Amino acid sequence: MKRVLISGGAGFIGSNLGRHLLSRGYRVTVLDNFSSQIHDGPTIHSPDDQVATIRGDVTRIDDWRRALADQDVVVHFAAETGTGQSMYQIERYMNVNVVGTANLLEILANESHGVRKMLVASSRAIYGEGKYKCSEHGQVYPLPRAQAQMLAGDFAVKCPDCNRDVSLLPTDEASKLHPSSVYGISKQCQEQLFMTVGSSLGIPAVALRYQNVFGPGQSLVNPYTGILAIFSTRIRHGASISIFEDGKESRDFLYIDDAVEATRLAIESNEANYQVFNVGTGIRTDVLTVAHLLRSALHGDCPIEVSGNFRLGDIRDNFADISRIRSRLGFVPKIPFEQGVRRFCDWVTAQPLAADKFDHSIEEMRRRGLYK
Numbered sequence: 001m002k003r004v005l006i007s008g009g010a011g012f013i014g015s016n017l018g019r020h021l022l023s024r025g026y027r028v029t030v031l032d033n034f035s036s037q038i039h040d041g042p043t044i045h046s047p048d049d050q051v052a053t054i055r056g057d058v059t060r061i062d063d064w065r066r067a068l069a070d071q072d073v074v075v076h077f078a079a080e081t082g083t084g085q086s087m088y089q090i091e092r093y094m095n096v097n098v099v100g101t102a103n104l105l106e107i108l109a110n111e112s113h114g115v116r117k118m119l120v121a122s123s124r125a126i127y128g129e130g131k132y133k134c135s136e137h138g139q140v141y142p143l144p145r146a147q148a149q150m151l152a153g154d155f156a157v158k159c160p161d162c163n164r165d166v167s168l169l170p171t172d173e174a175s176k177l178h179p180s181s182v183y184g185i186s187k188q189c190q191e192q193l194f195m196t197v198g199s200s201l202g203i204p205a206v207a208l209r210y211q212n213v214f215g216p217g218q219s220l221v222n223p224y225t226g227i228l229a230i231f232s233t234r235i236r237h238g239a240s241i242s243i244f245e246d247g248k249e250s251r252d253f254l255y256i257d258d259a260v261e262a263t264r265l266a267i268e269s270n271e272a273n274y275q276v277f278n279v280g281t282g283i284r285t286d287v288l289t290v291a292h293l294l295r296s297a298l299h300g301d302c303p304i305e306v307s308g309n310f311r312l313g314d315i316r317d318n319f320a321d322i323s324r325i326r327s328r329l330g331f332v333p334k335i336p337f338e339q340g341v342r343r344f345c346d347w348v349t350a351q352p353l354a355a356d357k358f359d360h361s362i363e364e365m366r367r368r369g370l371y372k
Contacts, residue, residue, distance in 0.1 A: 004267070005071040007031045007058055007104075008078030009051070012218040013121070013210070013259055017075065018051055020260045021267075031067040031078065033057045058100030064107055073267055074118040076104065079190070082224030083125065084311045084361070086183035088368045097186035098193075105197045115203060119266055120194040122209040122276070124171070124252070125184035130318045131175045132166035134159040140166060141176040150310050151372060155245045157316045168284070170321035173209070173276050181313035191276065204273035206266045211280030211320050215256030215340060216347035220354040223361035228253075228341070230358050231291055232348045235300035237356045244314070247288030247306045252280040252319035255340035258333040265329040272329060280320030281333045293338060297345035312370045 004021055006014045009030030018028045029052040056063030058078045068074070079097045080086070086093045101120070108115055124130075129142045142157045149158075156165045179185045191207040198205025214228045223230060231241050262279045266272040291304050325331045335343075365371035 003027045003029075003070060003072040004075060005029045005031060005067050005073070006075045006077060007067070008076070010034055010053070011077060013213055013256065013263070014075070014077040016215075016217055016256050017260050017263055020264060022050065024264075028052070029067060029071065030054065031056050031058070031063065033078075058103060059095055061103045061106065064103050065111075068107060068113055068115065070114060072114060072116050074104065074115055075263065075267070076101065076118065076120045076190075076194070079121065079187070081183065082222070083181040083183050083313050084365050084370060085224040086181050086186070087313050087370050088365075090182050093182050093186050098189045101190045101193050105193055108203060109197060109201060117204045117206070117267065117273070118194060118198060119206045119208060119263065120190050122191040122207045123184065123187040124209055124211050124278070124280070124318050124320065125181060125315075126177050126179050126188040126191065126209065127171050127175055127318060128178040128180040128184065129157055129315050130171040131169040132157055132159075133169055134162065134164060134166045136164060137161045139169070141178060142166060144180040144313075145316065147312065147372065150245070153246075153308060155249070155310070155316060168317045168319070170282060170319055171278070172321035173278055173324055180315060195274070195276070199274060204270075206272045206274075207276040208263060208266060209276060209278045209320070210259060211252035211254050211278070211318070213254050213256055213259045215344050217256065220348070220351060221357070223357035227287065227290060228294060228344060231294050232298060232345065233354050233356050234358060235295055235298045235302055236348070236353055238300070238302050239356060240303045240305055241291050241295070242305050242307045242309070243287055243291060244307060245310050245316075246308065247291075248286050249314070250284040250286040250317045250319070252283060253285055253290075253337050253340070254280050254333060255335035255337075255343070258335055261334075262325060262329070262331045265331055269329050275324075275328070277325040277329070278320035278322050279325065279331075280322055281337070282320055282322045283337070284317060284319040285337055293341050294345065297342055298349065310372055311365060312372070
């Protein structure tokens with residue numbers, strides 16, 4: 001299976017995956033709309049990459065038809081991303097993420113094609129707050145944190161049964177799915193559509209639940225997602241970094257090369273067929289640590305402020321249990337977070353200084369009552 005279509009293939013993970021597959025002898029086609037929120041311009045792959053690029057939109061079924069011609073594998077990355085923005089651009093997120101996915105599957109179910117495998121980019125956002133342990137009730141899956149609680153400065157996750165503080169556990173693929181944002185809901189829908197329709201058609205489907213992927217090539221102009229990109233732009237502008245909540249909220253950060261390797265393994269391994277996998281490191285890092293590492297690596301002197309503010313729809317913590325992808329696909333992340341940050345910062349300093357749009361994005365959420 002050497003002919004691969006990557007929807008959203010001009011984006012961060014997609015473009016890195018495309019270059020990697022080309023180096024391994026694949027023929028790569030990209031379908032992308034080159035959204036101005038993400039891209040400075042349409043040139044992502046160089047002419048030497050020999051990527052067939054189709055400028056089109058997954059919400060238009062005819063664009064899918066053009067892109068699917070003579071493809072063996074589809075890797076579906078095209079999506080609107082960003083938890084906060086999804087809470088007020090609901091139609092846009094559901095149209096692109098859910099209807100766009102349905103358009104692909106409509107063709108596969110009803111028209112002639114050569115697709116023999118398909119992968120979809122899912123997200124850790126589908127877990128909501130993820131898995132925790134309560135001293136009284138054992139393993140629990142907490143509800144979204146109450147606004148009144150966070151306004152009082154209490155950002156801890158609570159047991160849904162007794163309201164005690166709970167301790168974080170690694171989230172495995174069998175964990176409860178209960179997304180707390182429109183974005184998370186849309187990713188859950190994408191995943192379930194892929195797995196259900198793939199099974200009914202006999203087309204092996206794989207869902208990859210990526211954690212927070214970062215590294216060279218990610219968008220530096222999108223103020224709604226990617227905290228390393230957002231923070232690095234502000235550091236280069238000399239603007240203060242405002243940390244939400246108390247700075248102790250944490251994520252599982254995965255370097256781009258490791259994300260690409262996990263995706264390649266899922267394409268090539270029959271062990272991946274009809275399976276869902278967490279794609280992460282299994283290690284959590286808090287946001288305050290991220291800010292200090294970035295400021296040091298970029299030799300900045302901007303202030304780092306813990307604001308106590310918060311966004312509705314954000315989760316507190318999450319990190320992946322990666323035992324399934326490790327045992328079944330042999331995936332082992334190789335790039336430690338601090339090393340990845342240094343590589344990312346080396347790349348950032350070689351890029352033109354991007355416009356800092358973060359304050360505008362926060363003001364937009366504040367006006368809509370989603371930023372407190």
